[in-house]
Amino acid sequence: MSKFDDIRCQFPITSQCFTSPEGIERAIIYLDHGASTHPPTRVLDTYREFLEKYYANIHRGNHYLSQKASALFDAVSETILQFLGADPSTNEVVFTTNTTTALDLAGYLMSQTEGATLVSSMEHHSNDLPHRRHGPVHRVEVLPDGSLDYNDLESKLKNNRIKLVAITGASNVTGFMPDIYGIARLAHQHGAKILVDAAQLLAHHAIAMRPDDHPEHIDFLAAAGHKAYAPFGAAFLVANRSAFNAATPYIPGGGTVKFVTDTDVVWADGMERHLSGTPNIAGVIALGEAIRWLGEIGMDWVRQHELEILKPIEQKLRAIPGVTVLGDIPAEKKLGVLPFNIPGIHHDVVSTVLNNNYGIATRNGCFCAHPYLTRLLGCTDAEGVRQKVAAGEPAQLPGAVRATIGIFNSMDDLEKLVDAVAQIVAEKDRYAASINPESAACLEAMI
Template structure:
């Protein structure tokens, strides 16, 4: 059942694309928000209005449009900071996505221009991730290890799809400089026990980063309460536009880090032989930023705040309970990840014996207008861990309904008939 305070039919009217009919008069059943969410009219109209009435570059111009643009852009930073409980608005760095945010932090380690001991990295030092990470939280750390001679290690994953912390004290040790794990898995739906890992990181002096791309859109995330050092997330999964992401970091760490990109806006003064840098956040925002996208993200934050993240989370929990039960009735279907809704989000990845996920996704789309994701979801090591090449993934958001889950299940029964 859908949460009583939550009017999903009213919410659906806020998203123009959800009323679209696909070729052949099929209604759109969009179950791929884990990949990218749809956009409400508020976000679309806010971005359009800025382009039509207020657009100019930010931070440079003294004219009216310049000041309006700068005010809207910096206003979006204020909104994002409030949304994630950042103690200081200047701790919010706008990037182009969560991938860039993670790369920005990885770049700070072992950097010859850096002087802070916490970011010194070389042979003998260790970087710790997990086996359930998205490639964007694996590859930057692999590159860092190659660059510095440090060693990359990882937490394994249990058969149930949880983080295996049995070796926590051995894996997270005095040699660990940074641990970076996902807050909520984009394949398993698992919500990881941040506090337990962080407590150990604090004992050893390691810094800790969270990839919160799949949690910030779906639950109230308070960076101060979490207590970690860095948090990355992205706009396009939280009803905002693509091309805008966020790095939140503790101010004193951001101040200690060398700049990631050099150019305009990130400088204080430039001579031919040297430069001094602007204070954070501008030190990390070289060049013309994604102005309209940042303003769109501010509107997305307004939209989600207006609905209430506690209600969003409850609605998705109800959908997850319903979805796990409904998929459980499809013969042979195997959920990859926790089979109960405890400490898990609304991302259901599964396999059906003898049928390739690409075939499943194709038939669901062609015959039923059901949009799901197929493949390894940029988490190939996790699929290798479970001995499978790919999964089909249905991911839910605030605008999904139990009727849409029923449509998915009907489609899966049809897929089995086709291949039966």
């Protein structure tokens, strides 16, 4: 059995079928890893084992179950730091419920520092909106091909007092991977820190946070388990212990203190200061197992497997007359993310037909990245759409279809996507009637 076959058979979803609305039994071809990944049996077994054998609260008792649960939970921090190449003597891990919360925590930790936050126009809303809440924000533009405008980035750093550069490790829309190490070096040269949203990157590409005194050190890194082959509900923020000590608790409460009186409180130190209440213990333990599983497979293998599929499939998708692939980024600089439209057919219709008629699971819409998507689509009336939405009027939001490659996907899975898209294009007249065109420039760009 090949290494790939051994990996694929660990995912029950690969043999799952469903009944389509037409009553036809179809095998599921899962190409929605950019939204959430399925846990392999080993991770599910670890999750289930904790619930069955070791279920107890952590750091709260001297009995066997509490001690066992605490040891399993605490070991995950070490696993994450090692996987990310972070210095365990200075860096710590705070567990959260999702990447959004982890990113907001980073923004909160930096909120008392003078200066603005620099975000790119390709960010997921979760690495944009929290920073707007915590203080002034400047934006780095993207280029027409969907990549980052590094000249604009450097200019913004030179001409503004920037305290934090918040950048995605890989776009959830195009898969583009900014040079986070070059950005870190540049940010540090201008007295800023860097926050990397690694939600998409974690399970697809090796990451090195590097020592604290390295010019390309990553100061903050956030990611979640549900995009890295673990169950929902466990995520994390990695940062220097001093950063966690620089602010009062993100959510004050149980576990965040050393001692409390009627009128005062002594806060806990480091990550404990921000780990309030009972965390998702089972989810964190499963996250640790997923990280160990990926580490044993090897991130170089994961990356190579993805590239071997991405390169020929993207070429074939682009070669279909009547298909528009968003962005023009070389495969070597992106993850296995394929965003596309079929002009004349609404993206919602395309995604639905892929599911109902071919069993192919994709995602469609704006992908929680409206500024980036409107730029990629050449939307000239985003403000007009905003006004309609704000007024409660019907508005056609821009969007696309997105297929994302995961560790258990085969070339055959993606060939079926290409064949299905080609067939939908061939039957375009059948599906074009499913949309109600409006005059907005965004809709014209979309369809």
